[in-house]
Amino acid sequence: MNEIPEVIRTIPLNYYLFLSTALFVIGVTGVLLRRNAIIIFMCIELMLNAVNLLLAAFASYRSDPNGQVFVFFIMAVAAAEVCVGLAIIVMIYRNLQSTDVHLLNKLKW
């Protein structure tokens, strides 16, 4: 714990926690409220990036590289998810000429 650089220590850990929780909640709200599939997808990315920020903050406060390596993995997986996700959204756009999730109501109850 004694090797935390001065630059990082100037901002307390709590602030990072609050910021990333706020980002995460904005992401969750967006997923629940928005109708456009692409915006929902962006909100999910926001959630993942909130996690990245949190992990990076914890890792640097603990001077432990594990958390930062985890961030790289999250980034790589998020990229893979974006590939598949955008492909699915394009596929839906070709069939429906729209990306509004409320038009997708063939399956219910």
Next chain:
Amino acid sequence: MTSIILLSVFGIINLFLGFLKSNRILMPAVVVFLAIVFGVNFIDWNQGPQTHFNNMLVIDNFSVAFAAVMVLSMLLILPFSRSYVTDENPHLAEFYSLLLFSLVGAIMMVSYENMLMLFLGIEILSIAMYVLAGSHKKQLRSNEAALKYLLMGSFATGILLFGIALIYGASGTFNISDIASFSSTQPAGLLPMMEVGVLMILIGVCFKIGAAPFHFWTPDVYEGTPTIFTAYMSTVVKTAGIAAFYKLVWSVFPGLNEFWYPTLVAITVLTLVIGNVGAAVQNSFKRMLAYSSIAHAGYLLIALTSFNDRSENAILFYALAYTVATVAAFGVLKLVSDQRGEEGYEAFNGLGKTNPLLAFSMTVAMCSLASIPLTGGFFAKFFIFGAAIDAGAVWLVVVAILMSAVSIYYYFRVVIAMYMRDAEGERIAVDPFAAFMLIVLSIFTILMGVAPGLFNNLL
């Protein structure tokens, strides 16, 4: 460990086989690959826990047994993909490769020793499934299933990751045994962060296994996905999810069990009730199977809430019995719906007269799912309830037994349709490999019900 490497290599080889003009070699090739992986997997049996990748994966009897169940279930599903081969589907090699790759993720999920591996396993499994759910590109139902699965799945991943991050913040490690020893000390100042983290991980994993109240995506996705991949989702994905969940609650968070135990019990009861009641009101057979998979997740969760030396074996036996019966049900559904073009109960009318074999194996599967004696499903529930009563959760068992009485109603609707209604369509052509597999599945189900000792107490 070797099985993970082999599956990845075979997946790549299989992609290259896709360059060949004919699709016919693909299915035999995948069967051979899976048989090799199934055999090689048992090299690590009874070798004691071995760690790999800097202590990130641990291979023990638990992971070997569950990996075997999952490889076996893919092997059992394969014969029913025959229609893809005969249609000369241009993407068949990709489908098979994605299944092989997703199996890698499933095996990682049952053998993780580090939260990173849990996350990667879940994602390797899920991303492949997102693609397969949308594999009928022109069909709107398949599109919708893919989008719903993708959005709900990545949403759940986000929540799971936030939980992992909070636990890392509190404990400073991703290693599950370090987290376990940290949480058993009950660190006063960091406890709220741990608890929120545990709760979020619980939510994330419940999303993945489709436990209520996080089950809303399940029926839609299962219904829209092409049947063959639905069978894969409801067997392999569910088995992997439950095994990972079991490991999570009992080797990562045992120190906090006063905190998460009531939550898990509430989730279990809710899953049992919603799954069974939901299945009873369905008119589509496929959608009924989706709700039934929620219900079975509920029964498996009972074993999760009652930890003792019998629960591991009970989960393994249940996963095996459930897999065999579900694959048979989806296999018959696939054959019937391919030719009659329907997925409702009416599609099965008169099947007992036109196709006695299909009707018989469907009946055996339904009896097993409804846990009628002399089938695997009966002893599966028997072991689970036994473990739960040992742990003192008698009222939970009472709820579960009431709910499995409800399940007899919806499972036997299809049996009634097959044997007591008049035939509408003509005979359904069944290729020999699928017919052989249906016979194997029926024999296996009955064997598990007659001689359960063969498959119990393996761990």
